Amino acid sequence: MFDMIHINQVGYLPDSEKIAVLPFPAESFRVVSAAGNTVFDGKCTKFGFDGNSGDTVYKADFSEFTTEGEYRIASGEATSPLFKIGKNALDKTLRDLIRAYYYFRCGCELDSEHAGVFTHKACHTSLASEWFDHSVEKDVSGGWHDAGDYGRYVTPGACAVAQLMYAYILYPNALKNLDLNIPESGNGMPDFLSEVKYELNWLMKMQKPDGTVYHKVSTAQHARFVMPEKDLGKLYLLPVSSMATADLAAVCALGYRVYREFDAEYAEKLFETAKLSLQWLDENPQFIGFRNPEGCGTGGYGEGSDRDNRFWAYCEMYAATGDEKYLEKAKEFLVYDFPRTEFGVGSIGGLGALSYLTSGRITEDDKLAEAFRSMFISQAHRLKWLADKSGYMAAMDEWDYGWGSNMGLMKHGMIFAVCDTLCGAHEFGVYAKRQFDVLMGVNAVGVSYVSGNGERAIRRPHLRPAAADGIDECIPGMVSGGANRRPVEETAHKYIPKGTPPMKSFADVVDLYSVNEVTIYWNSPAVFVAAYLLN
Ligand code: 9MR
Numbered sequence: 320m321f322d323m324i325h326i327n328q329v330g331y332l333p334d335s336e337k338i339a340v341l342p343f344p345a346e347s348f349r350v351v352s353a354a355g356n357t358v359f360d361g362k363c364t365k366f367g368f369d370g371n372s373g374d375t376v377y378k379a380d381f382s383e384f385t386t387e388g389e390y391r392i393a394s395g396e397a398t399s400p401l402f403k404i405g406k407n408a409l410d411k412t413l414r415d416l417i418r419a420y421y422y423f424r425c426g427c428e429l430d431s432e433h434a435g436v437f438t439h440k441a442c443h444t445s446l447a448s449e450w451f452d453h454s455v456e457k458d459v460s461g462g463w464h465d466a467g468d469y470g471r472y473v474t475p476g477a478c479a480v481a482q483l484m485y486a487y488i489l490y491p492n493a494l495k496n497l498d499l500n501i502p503e504s505g506n507g508m509p510d511f512l513s514e515v516k517y518e519l520n521w522l523m524k525m526q527k528p529d530g531t532v533y534h535k536v537s538t539a540q541h542a543r544f545v546m547p548e549k550d551l552g553k554l555y556l557l558p559v560s561s562m563a564t565a566d567l568a569a570v571c572a573l574g575y576r577v578y579r580e581f582d583a584e585y586a587e588k589l590f591e592t593a594k595l596s597l598q599w600l601d602e603n604p605q606f607i608g609f610r611n612p613e614g615c616g617t618g619g620y621g622e623g624s625d626r627d628n629r630f631w632a633y634c635e636m637y638a639a640t641g642d643e644k645y646l647e648k649a650k651e652f653l654v655y656d657f658p659r660t661e662f663g664v665g666s667i668g669g670l671g672a673l674s675y676l677t678s679g680r681i682t683e684d685d686k687l688a689e690a691f692r693s694m695f696i697s698q699a700h701r702l703k704w705l706a707d708k709s710g711y712m713a714a715m716d717e718w719d720y721g722w723g724s725n726m727g728l729m730k731h732g733m734i735f736a737v738c739d740t741l742c743g744a745h746e747f748g749v750y751a752k753r754q755f756d757v758l759m760g761v762n763a764v765g766v767s768y769v770s771g772n773g774e775r776a777i778r779r780p781h782l783r784p785a786a787a788d789g790i791d792e793c794i795p796g797m798v799s800g801g802a803n804r805r806p807v808e809e810t811a812h813k814y815i816p817k818g819t820p821p822m823k824s825f826a827d828v829v830d831l832y833s834v835n836e837v838t839i840y841w842n843s844p845a846v847f848v849a850a851y852l853l854n
């Protein structure tokens with residue numbers, strides 16, 4: 320085993336904090352240029368034992384070195400992957416993280432002009448039938464595949480587009496002028512919003528005339544590892560849920576706020592869609608959960624309650640309209656004790672709080688706004704405490720290393736960013752950056768969890784097109800689920816021996832869906848954090 324130095328493998332903005340982690344005893348380190356010259360010398364500091372990795376780590380802080388260029392960190396014989404220092408060091412990563420959504424698109428051809436080598440024919444374009452009444456057929460083509468599988472599920476889709484729209488609301492400078500090279504490029508709307516619109520259009524198709532919303536559309540079982548256009552199984556619309564109904568109302572009301580300035584007619588359509596679902600929610604307070612019916616094996620995304628979803632929907636409608644009756648409704652849900660700082664999937668009340676704080680409707684000593692801010696701040700204090708006691712500066716406890724742990728990591732980054740941007744708690748900003756560094760390689764396996772970004776980036780995610788396309792190179796910009804201390808696959812122990820510490824419970828292996836899958840709602844919090852850093 321060779322010694323490896325862990326670093327953000329894409330790099331650092333010149334003035335940003337820069338800390339490499341060495342999981343072995345070291346007194347000093349060097350910053351070495353790509354050409355092999357030492358350009359900076361520094362002393363390491365001992366951090367000590369890190370429980371989640373089992374490593375005793377040393378840190379190399381070279382924040383004061385700001386010269387743009389490409390470097391490695393070296394100490395003795397050990398080196399780090401190559402990384403950049405520069406104003407543009409993170410640009411490709413942000414763009415790739417967003418362009419990943421183009422690769423997730425369903426229902427259209429991905430052509431070589433926009434997809435490069437990762438083309439495929441239009442997929443999943445046939446009509447879908449209701450699961451319990453096949454005679455009811457509907458066109459619900461479009462949207463993004465959820466993940467490594469080809470299902471399209473409303474609640475995770477709503478969560479992803481909401482996080483993306485909030486990234487846009489809070490960090491427009493990083494996003495509005497991006498040229499994403501998608502078919503809509505040049506149409507007068509920021510490319511970022513055109514990509515998000517692709518999913519919103521699909522979400523609206525999932526609404527029934529009475530305002531309720533189908534929970535998902537998928538084949539009965541997950542497809543084999545084939546290209547999407549080869550997945551020709553019959554498509555089914557699965558029963559409506561009150562979570563899907565509330566989430567659709569919420570994202571459409573949010574979309575109304577975001578798209579109004581670019582396309583009034585589209586914004587109006589979003590608004591009418593939101594109103595229809597919200598009206599159903601008003602008249603139907605009962606919880607309609609979701610469980611896969613017998614014979615359906617695709618993603619379930621069940622939830623135990625819809626109160627957070629309903630709370631979020633009313634908050635968004637208030638933000639969209641300023642109508643106090645929606646605010647009163649939202650407040651009614653605050654008697655329940657769902658988390659107020661969760662940005663989804665599954666628990667989404669934090670988006671209601673974000674909605675209120677960004678509504679432009681809060682007054683100077685607004686009590687509710689104060690309450691939401693202090694909830695974000697107290698959550699950030701807890702997370703800061705975790706990050707400070709982590710050798711890798713990860714705001715993660717042992718239990719956070721479960722299925723999709725990188726979503727948790729990035730959502731914690733979002734909390735820190737929100738504290739800086741909306742709560743006046745600027746001391747948390749650097750912690751958002753540190754979570755991003757962890758994702759990009761400052762972690763116990765020395766892996767960049769974003770495909771195509773970093774010398775040691777993941778290459779074999781559990782992603783059907785990436786595995787079936789016969790192309791060795793991986794589709795870029797995909798965020799892997801990451802370390803999972805309880806992988807569910809029978810073969811997992813071959814790659815991750817029993818007793819492996821939580822932060823090391825990772826393997827870049829296509830079969831391990833509970834470790835190395837990718838999803839639209841694991842990319843979205845990473846987009847949010849990267850946009851925060853680049854705004
Ligand atoms: O992300 C989900 C994870 O939290 C659950 O434990 C797991 C099992 O229900 O399902 C995950 O979601 C998957 C979904 O069911 C289907 N698409 C891929 C998702 C990520 O693995």
Ligand code: ZN
Nearest residue numbers: 425426442443
């Ligand atoms: Zn498809």
